[in-house]
Amino acid sequence: MSTTSTAISRELIYQVAYETNKRAAIVVPQDGLAAFGEAWERESKPLAHFILGQILENAKLAVADARPMCGDTGLPRYYVKLGNEARIDGGVVALERALRQAVADVTQDIQLRSNRVHPLTRRNPGNNTGVFAPNIDYSFEPGGDWIDIIAVHKGGLFGTDYRMLFPADGTDGIKRFLLDNMAEFARRGLSCPPVVVGVGLGGTKDQAVTLSKEAACLRLIGDRHPDPDVAALEVELRQLANQTGFGVMGVGGDTTALDVHVEIAYTHTGGLPIAISQFCTAYRRSVARVFPSGEVEFREDPQWFTPYYRREGIE
Amino acid sequence: MSQGQGREWQLTCPLASNDIEKLAMGDLVYLSGPVYTARDGVYKHMLIDGNAPPISLQELTNVSLQSSPAGVEVSPGEFEVASLQATAGFRYAQYMPQLLEQFGVKAVVGKAGMSEQVYQEVFQKHGAVCLTTMGYGLGAIYGRAIKKVLGVYWVEELGISEALWTFEVDRLGPLLVEGDIHGNSFFTQVNHDINRQLMALYDGLKAPVYGRIGEEQKPETELF
Structure with a gap:
């Protein structure tokens, strides 16, 4: 029963949010690497072929040096999928606070560019957070007691x-x-x-x-x-x-x-x-599932568009 | 020959005029020496509002990047940069006459360049070139080329993502020569070829039943 499931700790949510942001900024996901590699192999134009090769090289260096793959580190944002039975220590307010804190901390530690500014005054808080920032979008899934945290750094x-x-x-x-x-x-x-x-x-x-x-x-x-x-x-x-x-x-x-x-x-x-x-070419996404046991599972496929999410009927 | 199409050049900043003259569109360039950043914030603060830069930019170098790096203040007054990439330059065309005239810039490093008209009317007159970062996402490669942050200015006034950064770089590249001193644009030439195949794709597709303001602008034209 949902009422007896163990709550997922806010500290763990913070750690996973931090790690997914770090990976999103630095590591090109496997499907992206494969696609860039295939594009490089079949490219018939010499300059385009050279540039695709540089993109692959850049992906390697970013991981080797743990530095962001692109100098415009985009706008960090989250997609969160909540299993219907998931419980959070401190509730969704604690979850959102952890997610915002993680963006601020990763900005400093990984040296993301502080892109988020006030649209009129252009004031920059310096940590990629602010009014409605970072974006957090939610979806839900029947049955699960886990939370999926997906960090995307979109241009x-x-x-x-x-x-x-x-x-x-x-x-x-x-x-x-x-x-x-x-x-x-x-x-x-x-x-x-x-x-x-x-x-x-x-x-x-x-x-x-x-x-x-x-x-x-x-x-x-x-x-x-x-x-x-x-x-x-x-x-x-x-x-x-x-x-x-x-x-x-x-x-x-x-x-x-x-x-x-x-x-x-x-x-x-x-x-x-x-x-x-x-x-864009800076294909930045990292996905992790957090379980009440404290187990964390990083994976490649966001599994965001589930049959339930795309459902047509009432149920 | 480089691995791409054009020739490849290793150049030292400040750039000598005979180095700039030999650059042809499509060439690849690697820069070493001092450079500084200027984008929306610096252009407005320095060129529109008339604030004098805290250091003599002309004495430092003649290469300016339309960029702000992924960098932070690691301890008070000490800055580090992890990654670097330029931003789209077309929106800064209005600042070029003043930047080239007053600050003696001979190479603007941006993203995707500006119109051929700007090269012919402004860059050509000053014997300046426009280079573009590549990829465009080669942030780690460019970040590695930054050997030292020489200084960061106007952080309070402009925020860290619009501040004036000065760097010592070592083999910053590959950069593509987009606008040469003869007023030629690499992308204008490329787009001429692309437009032919692009417009053919529209053949047989009926126009939308409800138009949009500005739609008389043909898809093959530059939007800036």
Whole structure:
């Protein structure tokens, strides 16, 4: 019974939050390394091939020196999945405090750039925290007594856009919007391609944007959506993104998108809202599951989009 | 020849004019010597608000990075840098005439460069080049090249992520020559080729039923 499960300690949550932020900043996840390696192998343009090689070398040096893989260390943020039976010492308020503290401490210890500033005064607290910072997004899972802590360090300037399309626009509209997005942001490599593209399709406008970001950051490269129509669209859009030829850094090359992930949400019958987010070359994510026993399990797959999270019915 | 396309150069800062003159777009450059950072905060504080820099930048070097490093104050007054990357330079085009004129900058190191027009109207006149960091995420490689933080200024006024940093670097690179002293832009040339295949992808895709303000701007144009 949930009432008898042991509470997860706030100290452990802090330690895991600290460690996931540290790893996110420094270590390129395995699926990213594999995808960069494949892109390097098949790249036909010499300059693009050279740059992809440098990206692989950079990934090695970052780990060897324990230094951030990119000088713009992005905006640290969290995705937290709570098992329905999980209990936290001090409750979710203690959890949020630990998560915020970990970002502040990692900023100093790992030497992240203090990117978070007041939008008007530009005042910088110097620790990547502040009003609504870091972002913390939640989802839930039936049955589990664990907490998943996912740290993502997402770039903050280029690659995201939203548009209200209409059902008459259909797949043509979706493809055009992807091409527009690439032309806007992959040109000169502003969004730092090769990217993982996340597409949020449907839902409400804010859901489309949120889902696009989660699709970009929280699925393994190569993963396909369980809905075959959505999966087919993913493959088609990935091919289209790569046909643009922007390539790594926008210098011209074969790989602009390592993958395209599409998430759908049921939407207004009259609309087809769409949002796109691009997860940059600095592919930064770390995932850990914390159990009430004190055990901690780091893993590669965020397992964020569970069947329950994407459920269609009432239950 | 480098492993990419262009030639490869090992240069010492401050850059000599004959070194700058031989750089052609697409070449790769590795810099050694003193450099300093300037982006939104420093440009406004120094160029718009007219605050004199705490040290003579011209005496230090003629290479300026559009960057702020991933670095912290490890003890009072002592700073360390772990990782480095430049930020997108197009938004700083407005500051270039003053920066090059008043501070004698001969190489701006940014991300993705600026328009060919800026090179022709500003850089060419001053015999200056625009280099871009690469990857763009080679933060660890560039971070390793920083041998010493010489000084950090205007931390109080601008915050640590906009402060003026001065570094001694050793083989900071690879950096790509994006704008040469003849007013050529590497990316403008690349985009000319990319646009042909890009526009072909739009063929047969019907336009959205509801437009957006500004949509008459064609996707093949630069947005800045």
